[in-house]
Amino acid sequence: MYNSVLLAYDGSEEGRLALREGARLAQITGAEVCLLAVVDLSTGIAMGGTAGPGAAEHQINDYQAVLEAGVTRLTKMGFSPTSRLETGDPAERICAIANQIRADLVVIGHRQQGPVSRWFHNSVAVYVMDHLDCSMLVARMEVSDDMLM
DSSP: OOSEEEEEOOSSHHHHHHHHHHHHHHHHHTOEEEEEEEEOTHHHHHTTTOSOTTHHHHHHHHHHHHHHHHHHHHHHTTOOOEEEEEESOHHHHHHHHHHHTTOSEEEEOOOOOOHHHHHHSOOHHHHHHHHOSSEEEEOOOOOOGGGGO
């Protein structure tokens, strides 16, 4: 059913749910796994230039560490995952990488937003859903370690 699964991962609780649930589906179907982390550098711009010198590099380093932790977790589950660290708009990069690797399934987490937050920030999930050429799963299920081995 799935040959290639893209797991969008940012290290958040929602991202960890996506990693675990997506990994379980990949195990069941024997799919290859690509772990993707996207650094949204525009958040520094949104801060009105108050970020100090080297803030972007620091943010990239933080995401690299998150990505490496995710790869370690997937390796312990028996995968030989590929990983990608991208910069830019997360929703756009998720769609672009999904197309590049010819993903059959993209798994993302979802962070609840209030009405004010939703007004100012577009939902990554909604954009991805509207622009993907493959299936998408918004992970919400807690997957235990015994299910992953």
